[in-house]
Amino acid sequence: MDGTTAVAIYGEMRLPVFSLGTTVLLLALTLPAAAVTGFLFGQRQRARTLAKGKIIDKVLGETTLGAILGLLGLLLAFSFGHALSLAQTRKVAVIDEAAALGTVFLRADYAGEGARTDLKTAIYDYTLTRVVPDVARVESEADVRAFLETSLAAQAKLWPATLAATDGVEPPVATFIASAMNDAIDAHLYRMQTFAVPVSDVTQLMLLATALASLFLLGNRAGMQGRVLSWRTFMFSGFLFVVMVTIVDVQRSSAGFVQTDQSPLLVTIFDMEQALRL
Known part of the structure; x- marks a missing residue:
């Protein structure tokens, strides 16, 4: 399969719908807005209830609110743990790929004299394409596909170069080099798999819906009981905002404050450059 057409296989790789900045803005607006909306609905419902001569239930909605808050805590814990696990997996994938590329580069010294430099x-050249550009250069799916096409095109040259470099050498040496090259190519698959995590989108939607529902119910209960919407509700909204933004930030490998460390690849590239200059 041609390297430029293989990109279509990676169908699960996609950018988030909203940028990190847009996500932060939406959370900052929607979370407190949910509490205010619930409070206004509660006030209106209280007025209607009193107009009918009925008594306001003081424990109205406590069970539902407690259940929603419990579910929110569970989803926060699950989402935060998943985000940390994903970030660690991506970090390990980068380290493993850098190690595999460094190993095959060193083993190339055992190749035939004529094709050694070409290999x-x-x-x-392939290692250079494995460094993911910063977020400013990858703003759309077209940018991602272009980046991946460049990497796959460089990868497509590795095995032919390996065959040419091991032509005529002893079979054990050829196997020694080819096995390292196979590991380097396989590292691409493991690393790409870390970018295909559709469960993150689902859990984020569930978390957002639960957070909005909990804040709505908090505001609604205050309005129904004739109390003002206190600062405690907005403080809770603020803590939710911080935790949810942290989760989103950790899940995005090339944007925000917590990014995947690519220094192992950069160090490997530096070592290769030094070796090629000798």
Whole structure:
């Protein structure tokens, strides 16, 4: 399969619908707005109830509110744990790929004299494509596909270069080099898999819906009981905002404050450059 057409296989790789900045703004607006909306609905419902001569139930909605808050805590814990696990998995994938590329580059020294430089140059060129650009250069799915196409095109040259470099060498040496090259190519698959996590989108939607529902019910209960919407509700909204933004930030590997460390790849590239200059 051609390297430029293989990109279509990675159908689960997609950018988030909203940028991190847009997500932060939406959360900052919708979370307190849910509490205010619930409070206004509660006031209106209280007025209607009193107009009918009925008594306001003082424990109205406590069971529902407690259940929603319990569910919210569970989803927050699950989402935060999943985000940390995903970030660690991506970090390990980068380290493993850098190690695999460094290993095959060193083993290329055992290749035939004529094709050795070509093989090491092909490995170096491929390694350059494994560094994910910063978020400013990957703003759309087209940018992601272009980046991936460049990487796959460079990868497609590795195996032919390996065959040429091991032509005529002893079989054990050829196996020694080819196995390292196979590991380097396989590292691409493991790393790409860390970008295909559709469960993150589902859990984030569930978390957002539960957070909005809990704040709505908090505001609604205050309005029904004739109390003012206190600062405690907005403080709770603020804590939710911080935790949810942190979860979103950790889940995005190339944007925000918590990004996947690519220094292992950069160090590997530096070592390759030094070796090629010798």
